[in-house]
Amino acid sequence: MRASTRRGYRKIIEADLEIMPLMNLFVAMIPMLLISAVFLNVTVIDMKAPPEASDAGDGNKKEGLALAVTIRDAHFVVEGRRLAKRVIARADADADAQLALALADVVAQHPDNEDVIIISQPHTSYGDIIAVMDISREAGLPSVSLLGAE
């Protein structure tokens, strides 16, 4: 191909972009990243030890609100010292939202309290417990401990 200039003709050379070094870099990086890739984001929820283990020494500390959410087969029960007991039917479509609202009310009334005890039945499923923990944490109660119902 030729293009004319003022001086005359100049030869234009067509040159391909040299992408082989880039390809080499990609080919080296992709296996490395594939090996170390994390496709499932596993996180953790930090727990307190079950209160049974340290009940004796905790007597004074528990003079606070002692906010507890009990997971029954058909209901969530939110109760505590100086708190009106609230019972939420789990069959309701918005049971989770109602529980979140109830806990948010408690947090609004007692902003210094960050503790909540989740009381479960022996047959309560782990998935349900984690769901209630999530609701509590999002309502502003990050310090969760688990307790078994008598």
Place this chain on the structure above:
Amino acid sequence: MRRKRSRGVTIRSVHTPLRLTSMMDILTVLLLFLLKSFVVEGEVMVPVAGVDLPESSSNTAPRASIVIAIFDDTVMMDGESVASVSAAVASSNLIIEPLAARLQAAREKVTEIARRRGSEAEFEGNVSIQGDRAIDFAILQRVMYTCSVSGYEHISLAVIGTS
């Protein structure tokens, strides 16, 4: 360039460079995706096969710890089956003896290694529980109680982060 075949047919040999543009596109997208999922901080925890972890909005990164997996009828510690769920739940005792023995052995091992290295690092007592979403609270309570009694005070529950 022209070349003549024996029968008299002329064929033209054309220089065609390998087209790498589309491959480069794929590699670039793949590279960006993998870079995005690349984790450089903290500990990476891999779920034990067979455990269907529940989802949670928690975004706390896992710590280096002993992993106890609970699923179906098995309680596993660091990849080895140590106890049966049905036997543990049937017992009125909250402590699962085989698990307690294994936890104690692991604790002694860590303390011994620290002693030989001459480091005064304190035993941290970290344990992560990977529980299947279908397990009952009864077994979770027993495992947590056993950990607590064995000196493992920092218990975390492994979940799949959704945030």
